[in-house]
Amino acid sequence: MEYKNLDTLKAFAELSNSKKASIKELLSKERVEKCNIAAGGSLTYNYAAMPVTDEAISLMQALADEDELVEKYKAILSGQVMNPGEKRLVLHQLTRGNCLGTPVLADGEDKGEFYSSQLARIKDFSEKVRNGVIKGSTGKPFDTVCQIGIGGSDLGPRALYLALAEYINNSPVKHLNAKFISNVDPDDAASVIRTINPETTLFVLVSKSGTTLETLTNQLLVTSSLKGVDPAKHLVAVTSKTSPLASSKDVLDAFFIDDYIGGRYSSTSAVGGVILSIALGYETFEEILKGAHEADMNALETDITKNAALMDALIGMYLRNVYSYPSTAILPYSQALSRFPAHLQQLDMESNGKHVNRFGEKLNYVTGPVIFGEPGTNGQHSFYQLLHQGTDIVPLQFIGFKENQAGRDIVIEGSTSQVKLNANLAAQIVAFALGKNDDNPNKEFDGERPSSLIYANRLTPLALGALLAHFENKVMFQGFLWNLNSFDQEGVQLGKVLAKKVLNGCQGDEILKAFADLLI
Secondary structure: OOOOOHHHOHHHHHHHHOOOOOHHHHOOHHHHHHOEEEEEOOEEEEOOOOOOOHHHHHHHHHHHHHOOHHHHHHHHHOOOEEEOOOOEEOOHHHHHOOOOOOOOEEOOEEHHHHHHHHHHHHHHHHHHHHOOOOEOOOOOEOOEEEEEOOHHHOHHHHHHHHHHHHHHHOOOOOOOEEEEEOOOOHHHHHHHHOOOOHHHEEEEEEOOOOOOHHHHHHHHHHHOOOOOOOHHHOEEEEEOOOOOOOOOOOOOEEEEOOOOOOHHHOOOOHHHHHHHHHHHOHHHHHHHHHHHHHHHHHOOOOOOOOOHHHHHHHHHHHHHHOOOOOEEEEEEOOHHHOOHHHHHHHHHHHHHOOOEOOOOOEOOOOOOOEEEOOOOOHHHHOOHHHHHHOOOOOOEEEEEEOOOOOOOOOEEOOEEHHHHHHHHHHHHHHHHHHOEOOOOHHHOEOOOOOEEEEEEOOOOHHHHHHHHHHHHHHHHHHHHHOOOOOOOOHHHHHHHHHHHHHHOOHHHOHHHHHHHHHHO
16 A cells, blocks of 8 residues: 555546536536435435536546555554654544444553544443432532633534534433633633532543643633532543543543544543533434444445545545645534534645645645634625625535424525525525626636535434544545655644743743833
């Protein structure tokens, strides 16, 4: 198995030289019905409004085969070192099931059994909290859980919690409130502390190393604000076995992660498992894992017309490297997914925002796009103007569901709110693709704006897990295509180093001190 730069692959050269397609000419009722791929977890990926012909799909298949994309995915699943910069395995898929059925051994243990053992501990602990067996230091049961973390320890779990909060509210499952503190800005912690009862709140401190400055700062800010309670009885840790938090007397319990789970890929590990199981029930988290595993299994398909994540990745690469589109908008037509685009910003941009290949060599082609987004229909009244009539073309990834989560709705002018929501979604896809001619140039829409759609009947824990894994696997496949290490994040380190330098008096750096003096 070889790792080659994209521009050295024969199939990519042929794809680059193939005729570009017109979405207006391609789009038809039959194409909409044909261009569907089951993605696991009851999700379907539809690429009918993308500018890809049968010839382009054939060349993308040749590219996937030539670059051995599924074989590289299998290398991850089998436990090979796939993070060369840090010389680490990449095992986030293993947290939700073993796709190949063979043990993955590292650090003298079976990693699948390690993750399963943590799940068992999370199940036991969360059920005791939810049933009132484990109580706060004043004897009151917990009704709120608050996660203290940053980056991947916050964005993914927060997005998943918000995605399912209303779903759980309309089910028989007990719902404990969840809060999140992430920003080192003290106003973030203050705004959360103001809304909770310390006697009935359990805090989850997430830090793999146990030394993350922002997280530990927020921990001390929180614990110093807890009056009338024993903080050690109100705090659990998610950390590594070797961190100071693992055996600290300052925490009620500790749940373990390891170096093989990157922060932005950690939502299906203890990082997401503890808070989601406590807030929404372990069975809910288990369904998320099941949906993610289904999507992971789908990603093993070698036929790209049956592999949703791989097709999504190839089309995304095609739009980035052949059409030269610099950004992608994630547009969920579900308010429950309000923070999902923010999670995908980190997932995609931290993974594939790289300028060197996996061997440290400079690349001469573009890699990851800028990711942004907001829920519809709010976005339609915000930034869609540029998407429709701006000078840049922005590929779009829509997400939609036939049914809402709450089960409540109202009929106005012959249709429900949910029908109106999805009418807007369908209309946007067609408007972006086909546009509109008009004698008034101000009212003319060029069309030819590519989009995909991921949809299901309802946003359930199963569908959410598959949606999460779909994008994780898309990013992974694109990293393989661009010959990147998608599992490190050196780009975040320089700012941290300089911030520490500022806190140490700038150490003679006059420019750094000049800017610091403006603010400190």
